Amino acid sequence: xxxxxxxxxxxxxxxxxxxxxxxxxxxxxxxxxxxxxxxxxxxxxxxxxxxxxxxxxxxxxxxxxxxxxxxxxxxxxxxxxxxxxxxxxxxxxxxxxxxxxxxxxxxxxxxxxxxxxxxxxxxxxxxxxxxxxxxxxxxxxxxxxxxxxxxxxxxxxxxxxxxxxxxxxxxxxxxxxxxxxxxxxxxxxxxxxxxxxxxxxxxxxxxxxxxxxxxxxxxxxxxxxxxxxxxxx
Amino acid sequence: xxxxxxxxxxxxxxxxxxxxxxxxxxxxxxxxxxxxxxxxxxxxxxxxxxxxxxxxxxxxxxxxxxxxxxxxxxxxxxxxxxxxxxxxxxxxxxxxxxxxxxxxxxxxxxxxxxxxxxxxxxxxxxxxxxxxxxxxxxxxxxxxxxxxxxxxxxxxxxxxxxxxxxxxxxxxxxxxxxxxxxxxxxxxxxxxxxxxxxxxxxxxxxxxxxxxxxxxxxxxxxxxxxxxxxxxx
Numbered sequence: 001x002x003x004x005x006x007x008x009x010x011x012x013x014x015x016x017x018x019x020x021x022x023x024x025x026x027x028x029x030x031x032x033x034x035x036x037x038x039x040x041x042x043x044x045x046x047x048x049x050x051x052x053x054x055x056x057x058x059x060x061x062x063x064x065x066x067x068x069x070x071x072x073x074x075x076x077x078x079x080x081x082x083x084x085x086x087x088x089x090x091x092x093x094x095x096x097x098x099x100x101x102x103x104x105x106x107x108x109x110x111x112x113x114x115x116x117x118x119x120x121x122x123x124x125x126x127x128x129x130x131x132x133x134x135x136x137x138x139x140x141x142x143x144x145x146x147x148x149x150x151x152x153x154x155x156x157x158x159x160x161x162x163x164x165x166x167x168x169x170x171x172x173x174x175x176x177x178x179x180x181x182x183x184x185x186x187x188x189x190x191x192x193x194x195x196x197x198x199x200x201x202x203x204x205x206x207x208x209x210x211x212x213x214x215x216x217x218x219x220x221x222x223x224x225x226x227x228x229x230x231x232x233x
Numbered sequence: 234x235x236x237x238x239x240x241x242x243x244x245x246x247x248x249x250x251x252x253x254x255x256x257x258x259x260x261x262x263x264x265x266x267x268x269x270x271x272x273x274x275x276x277x278x279x280x281x282x283x284x285x286x287x288x289x290x291x292x293x294x295x296x297x298x299x300x301x302x303x304x305x306x307x308x309x310x311x312x313x314x315x316x317x318x319x320x321x322x323x324x325x326x327x328x329x330x331x332x333x334x335x336x337x338x339x340x341x342x343x344x345x346x347x348x349x350x351x352x353x354x355x356x357x358x359x360x361x362x363x364x365x366x367x368x369x370x371x372x373x374x375x376x377x378x379x380x381x382x383x384x385x386x387x388x389x390x391x392x393x394x395x396x397x398x399x400x401x402x403x404x405x406x407x408x409x410x411x412x413x414x415x416x417x418x419x420x421x422x423x424x425x426x427x428x429x430x431x432x433x434x435x436x437x438x439x440x441x442x443x444x445x446x447x448x449x450x451x452x453x454x455x456x457x458x459x460x461x462x463x464x465x466x
Contacts, residue, residue: 082436
């Protein structure tokens with residue numbers, strides 16, 4: 001089934017590098033953009049907006065990057081502790097574990113006869129048995145040890161790359177509201193393109209997806225602007 | 234297996250409300266804290282830090298909340314489009330789909346004989362067959378339709394709740410560096426407590442987890458402070 005195979009591979013890829021880039025860039029484009037927009041409504045110098053924007057990018061990329069790293073680490077620790085327990089249980093309470101395997105086959109709608117044969121054959125190899133319990137009882141896939149480190153790097157870098165875009169105009173223009181106009185145009189275009197690409201990967205309508213991502217960015221920026229204006233005045 | 238059952242239920246819960254709160258609060262505590270810390274090294278008035286902080290909380294909570302909503306929506310759309318395709322394939326290319334079911338049982342280590350009986354019995358009921366393909370070939374669980382909306386609300390609100398904590402001292406103290414000291418103490422305590430709780434839920438060592446979360450927050454704040462100082466001078 002080549003069609004499905006492609007789909008699965010895309011799904012796998014998107015669970016790895018692409019998901020990381022999508023996560024990092026989506027927040028990187030949106031949050032520094034909205035923060036800069038908010039400050040544009042409240043301060044008179046773009047210098048301060050650049051400082052706040054870069055501080056936010058540093059904070060956000062570290063929080064998300066290290067957050068991604070820890071999430072990956074935690075996944076590995078969790079998997080290993082569950083793996084150890086399943087190994088123990090297969091040794092100490094094999095009848096209970098066998099009953100769980102049987103239940104799995106019963107839920108698939110197999111006859112009593114086939115259930116018992118399947119359990120008999122499957123539980124001969126303890127490694128396969130444990131793998132089965134991990135995957136189909138607990139729903140845990142073996143995580144890639146390199147994944148945690150790569151994930152941190154990809155998310156953090158994507159956040160920085162995304163975050164620089166809305167800040168760029170503030171580097172060159174002195175009037176905050178003037179810079180905001182250009183920042184809004186380029187950021188919303190990027191969000192649209194990004195949303196389009198993201199939707200293509202996940203297999204949903206790309207135009208609808210692009211519009212949704214763009215609207216989120218615009219709403220976040222609008223609210224930040226409104227709140228900053230309110231406090232300032 | 235009560236032990237496992239509890240574990241599964243915790244896992245399920247933590248994939249729902251708790252995961253949302255953990256995601257929202259973890260970023261809510263970290264990023265506004267680091268942004269305020271960064272600005273404390275560069276500006277002379279806490280009023281400006283409060284404005285930037287609240288703008289960031291608005292931006293971040295909307296970006297994350299709506300982001301969570303869209304992620305949930307996308308998951309549902311993706312599931313439904315795959316479900317439709319599996320239904321079609323079961324009708325149009327049943328032999329290929331049967332071969333895939335057989336491969337699944339072969340990978341479990343069942344004998345040729347039991348594989349064929351299992352395929353025969355399983356594919357009698359087309360609904361069960363499609364469910365099987367969704368779950369075990371594509372690894373997709375049926376998403377809860379209410380989940381997308383609730384997820385948005387939980388993540389957004391948790392971000393706001395987390396973000397207010399590090400900002401509080403800046404409301405009451407005029408000197409940025411003075412406010413930063415108090416903000417750092419209360420935020421790092423909260424991050425520690427939060428990291429402890431989060432680790433307990435996911436089943437990893439709570440002290441190690443608490444330390445890791447706290448260190449991320451401190452590093453993010455330190456970097457933001459350093460960058461803001463550098464640009465300012």
